Amino acid sequence: MPFEVSDLAEMDAPEKEYLWTLNFGPQHPATHTTLRLVLTLDGETVVNAVPHIGYLHSGFEKLGEHLDFNQYVTIVDRMNYISPLANEIAWHHAVEKLLGIELTPRCKYLRTILAELMRLHDHLLNVGTTGLDLGAFTAFLYAFYQREKIYDIVETASGQRFHTSYTRVGGVMFDVNNAWVDKVRDFLKGFMPVHAEVHRLLTRNRIFIDRIKGVGYLSPEDAISMGVTGPLARASGVLRDLRKDEPYLAYPDLDFKVVASKDGDCYGRYLVRMQEMLESVKIIEQCLENIPAGPVNIDAETHIVPPAKPAVYRSIEGLIQHFEVMMPNRGYDTPRDEIYAATESPNGELGFYIVGDGSPRAYRARTRPPSYIHFAVFPHIIKGHQLSDVVAVLGSLNIIAAELDR
Amino acid sequence: MSTEDVLKSKFLDDTLTFSQFRDNRRVVVPAAKLQAIFQCLKSDLGFDMLSEVTAVDYLEYEGATDRFGVVYVFINVATGERLVLKTFVNDPKPTLPSAYSLWKSADWLEREVFDMFGITFTGHPDLRRILTPDEFTANPLRKDYPLKGRGERHNFPVVTRAES
Numbered sequence: 334m335p336f337e338v339s340d341l342a343e344m345d346a347p348e349k350e351y352l353w354t355l356n357f358g359p360q361h362p363a364t365h366t367t368l369r370l371v372l373t374l375d376g377e378t379v380v381n382a383v384p385h386i387g388y389l390h391s392g393f394e395k396l397g398e399h400l401d402f403n404q405y406v407t408i409v410d411r412m413n414y415i416s417p418l419a420n421e422i423a424w425h426h427a428v429e430k431l432l433g434i435e436l437t438p439r440c441k442y443l444r445t446i447l448a449e450l451m452r453l454h455d456h457l458l459n460v461g462t463t464g465l466d467l468g469a470f471t472a473f474l475y476a477f478y479q480r481e482k483i484y485d486i487v488e489t490a491s492g493q494r495f496h497t498s499y500t501r502v503g504g505v506m507f508d509v510n511n512a513w514v515d516k517v518r519d520f521l522k523g524f525m526p527v528h529a530e531v532h533r534l535l536t537r538n539r540i541f542i543d544r545i546k547g548v549g550y551l552s553p554e555d556a557i558s559m560g561v562t563g564p565l566a567r568a569s570g571v572l573r574d575l576r577k578d579e580p581y582l583a584y585p586d587l588d589f590k591v592v593a594s595k596d597g598d599c600y601g602r603y604l605v606r607m608q609e610m611l612e613s614v615k616i617i618e619q620c621l622e623n624i625p626a627g628p629v630n631i632d633a634e635t636h637i638v639p640p641a642k643p644a645v646y647r648s649i650e651g652l653i654q655h656f657e658v659m660m661p662n663r664g665y666d667t668p669r670d671e672i673y674a675a676t677e678s679p680n681g682e683l684g685f686y687i688v689g690d691g692s693p694r695a696y697r698a699r700t701r702p703p704s705y706i707h708f709a710v711f712p713h714i715i716k717g718h719q720l721s722d723v724v725a726v727l728g729s730l731n732i733i734a735a736e737l738d739r
Numbered sequence: 740m741s742t743e744d745v746l747k748s749k750f751l752d753d754t755l756t757f758s759q760f761r762d763n764r765r766v767v768v769p770a771a772k773l774q775a776i777f778q779c780l781k782s783d784l785g786f787d788m789l790s791e792v793t794a795v796d797y798l799e800y801e802g803a804t805d806r807f808g809v810v811y812v813f814i815n816v817a818t819g820e821r822l823v824l825k826t827f828v829n830d831p832k833p834t835l836p837s838a839y840s841l842w843k844s845a846d847w848l849e850r851e852v853f854d855m856f857g858i859t860f861t862g863h864p865d866l867r868r869i870l871t872p873d874e875f876t877a878n879p880l881r882k883d884y885p886l887k888g889r890g891e892r893h894n895f896p897v898v899t900r901a902e903s
Contacts, residue, residue: 387870392888394855395879399886430761557787557816560844571816578819579762669801670760673791673812673823686810688795696800699793701812709847738870 352380357723359388365462366734368708370723377720382712389738397698401661402428405698407498412700412736414495415458416451418487419678420736421500426581427674427685428502432667434637436582438625440504445583446517446620447490447499448676449613453524454483455679455731456564456606456613463603463728464535467544472534475527482520489513503638504630514621521614521621528610536607545599549714549726552597559713560706563681565730568605569597575677586623589616599729636665664693673701680704680731702736742784742822749779765823773826774836781841786813786822789842792849794856798882806830807858811838828858837863855880 358369367388373381393412397405402425409424410417422444429436436444461476484494490509491499499506535541551561556569566573574591576584592608594601633640639658644651657663667689675684681703690696707730715726740748743757746766756767768776780786791812797803805827813822828835837860838845849860850869857878860866868875877884 387872390870392879395884395886433761555843558843560788560790560842560848562790573816573819579821671763671795671810672761673763673810674761675790682790684791684812686791686793686812688800690800697795699791699795701791701793705847705851706844709844 389734393739401694410496416455418447419451423676423683425500430674431672440629441583442620442624449616452613452679459731466724466728472531508629548722549599564605567593568601570595602729704733704737767825770826785815788814789844794852796882833858
């Protein structure tokens with residue numbers, strides 16, 4: 334719902350003087366990030382909410398026009414501090430679509446495993462902090478312990494715990510080995526009991542249900558009209574999942590279900606996220622069993638990926654080619670065309686609109702961030718609820734402010 | 740009938756350019772007919788989700804004739820069909836009709852385009868800056884705006900180590 338000037342005039346009217354204004358954020362633990370809401374309250378009931386965003390605006394899209402396709406991945410993962418690899422995969426998915434690159438089977442499976450690990454990462458944080466905001470501290474600790482293990486897995490693969498910058502055009506930075514695969518397998522074994530434990534702690538917890546059931550209802554019509562995607566849309570009964578609708582990476586080969594709910598409230602979103610974690614585990618298990626051998630990067634003959642290290646160290650051609658890829662003033666030809674490509678990130682449809690001008694940097698690198706679309710929904714679904722529900726609804730939307738403001 | 744055929748039959752006199760790149764099905768439409776095409780997409784073709792509105796500044800693009808391209812990505816949720824629609828607007832006053840009356844998601848998306856490119860959308864209920872402060876005057880994603888910003892840092896006092 335847009336904020337209308339007439340609303341303001343109405344609130345300033347003498348007979349509406351009992352309404353008072355509360356400034357929520359920009360620095361508040363329950364906003365999780367830097368965002369600000371101006372709430373108009375009638376007692377404890379929220380009459381109107383006006384979000385003010387842009388506190389973390391740092392011109393990422395402008396930077397995207399000045400960095401090449403591999404450099405910009407370091408910026409893209411900073412857009413999302415909850416599941417950075419999901420953003421990297423989405424960015425290079427779009428770039429590879431622009432360049433017309435078909436990945437190797439091993440890379441497809443590896444990226445699928447990482448994308449699903451990031452989905453676990455994101456949903457664990459969301460479920461944990463939803464509990465934390467409502468006073469259920471234990472589930473939060475369980476979730477964060479599992480997140481820590483995912484950090485370990487990602488660190489083993491990329492050398493970086495958090496902002497991994499792991500993907501590259503046409504592949505990834507390093508290949509993984511069998512020890513890594515075993516590590517993921519071990520994690521999944523330990524994850525299932527914890528998931529069941531969180532389930533037991535929260536799903537039928539009377540206080541938890543009372544706080545979030547029926548709160549923040551979003552109808553399917555509104556969800557579609559407002560462009561809502563991902564777990565939020567599925568919790569409202571909109572069956573839309575890009576992994577099924579527009580399959581990419583290894584998803585066409587895999588067997589998994591799209592989780593949805595008809596409730597459309599915060600509890601529905603919580604349940605969808607919990608169940609989606611189990612589907613992600615199923616996907617990762619299938620990928621681990623079937624991860625193909627072979628090269629992880631595309632053929633170095635394309636002059637898009639650097640050649641293998643022995644070639645770089647022992648032949649002058651390999652060294653030249655390595656420099657051609659690595660030096661910012663060199664590079665390869667790209668199509669002079671435009672592409673919109675999206676992936677199903679943990680939060681919803683994460684798309685990139687890239688305009689190529691023939692050089693290895695984007696002429697325009699637009700991000701379609703799911704959080705931006707979802708936060709626009711917030712004033713609409715909070716109206717008429719209590720002040721304490723603001724935290725619950727905000728938590729269920731899973732707003733990532735760096736992605737919101739870019 | 741496919742989307743392309745319906746649009747062609749509805750807008751016979753207008754120059755709609757259809758193309759396909761990878762899996763993106765695209766149409767370029769004249770800005771004057773945008774409102775009518777929106778109506779057609781929503782009511783006749785069932786594109787009920789507006790997933791993305793963005794703009795591109797073609798100031799430094801080789802061979803470009805128009806200044807701004809505004810891009811809309813529509814989704815038909817029932818069939819999963821996707822359509823990328825593009826239209827061009829030019830200085831001095833780039834203006835387009837707002838899509839808000841048909842798709843609510845246009846609210847913030849158009850505000851961002853207004854903020855970053857200075858393209859106004861007539862009929863938008865609340866066209867204010869969204870990412871930059873209200874008193875900001877420039878449009879940062881235009882190509883004539885420098886990467887390091889203009890003027891912003893001058894307004895902040897510099898505190899030296901001795902003073903801190």
